[in-house]
Amino acid sequence: MINEIPEISLKRLPVYLNYLRNLDKEKNKYISSGAIALALGMGEVLVRKDLAYTEAVGRPKIGYLTEELITALESFLHCNEVRNAVIVGVGGIGRAILGYGGFKNYGIEMVAAFDSDEKKIGTTVAGKPVLSTTEFKSGLKQYNADMAVLTVPASAAQAVANELYEAGIKAILNFAPVQLTYPKHVIVRNIDVAARLAVLSTLIK
């Protein structure tokens, strides 16, 4: 099933889930794809197609039972399984992400951090232990984590990523403004805040 859904659709599922979770369930026992589309400023056909990847079944003219649709989305996104992730790079962004509470909405737990700075290693940040970047393999194993959020400086990012691949990481969310090369069995995606803002500023010109 997962292999069939285009990533662009997959990326919208958390948006629907988030919207549905915040709905007043008393007033919205049922919800139609049209109502979701209207609320989120999307096309109805797009929403219906995206939701069809889950196991939710809508009824003609009535829509989905809201709670069922939420359950279907949570199941598709594995929100009820605990999946552990680590932060690599305990600078400003890394620290902020360690302290962010929103991961639990998706069943994800930030379990540990890694840094190369001797002063940080052995301390805790937001209650999470900071390990040495020389210990990726044992650290990932110990904390049963296969995903990393990479928040090291751009100049170090590729070298650190290479060590993470070596240590068996499966997915990296990269905040460093560089395009990382990566082996086929690893998934790397980027968040470049400055680039996103540059795009916005171009759109309003």
Place this chain on the structure above:
Amino acid sequence: MINEIPEISLKRLPVYLNYLRNLDKEKNKYISSGAIALALGMGEVLVRKDLAYTEAVGRPKIGYLTEELITALESFLHCNEVRNAVIVGVGGIGRAILGYGGFKNYGIEMVAAFDSDEKKIGTTVAGKPVLSTTEFKSGLKQYNADMAVLTVPASAAQAVANELYEAGIKAILNFAPVQLTYPKHVIVRNIDVAARLAVLSTLIK
């Protein structure tokens, strides 16, 4: 020109720019769309189409003069104009973004921050003044800013965004995990770190 480029293409232009800027210019006086595509793991036709939106002209079998292509991308993305942005919400993420140096690569400057906490108002963070969220209109005018990065809690995001629209903001990059409603003359885009990680974790399942 801007209106013609699809946002999906526009979002890739900073990726190309970033890659080209980091190239050794001595060894890469010319660069082909094929070489860029290979390095970034994209399709060549896609790269060539994206670059065609800029004014860069590639030569058959030779490619683009690297410096010219960089200049064309910078011009398209307005990197050489100063554009001011503000942070709204001086929590962990807001603080980290205020201290981030990467915005200047795109000619963007974080000029000020806003918060509702009396203890923060009047202080500086990363050298930037923290103003009151009751002063959006005068603050945006004083600092000549029309873009905001919104890093307030989810529960406050829509109300704060409404005040920003009222104060004349043109674009918002929203980190709060809620879909904001917004008027037609404003552009809002979202960065939801937890949702991105949830998508990654689904892809590796």
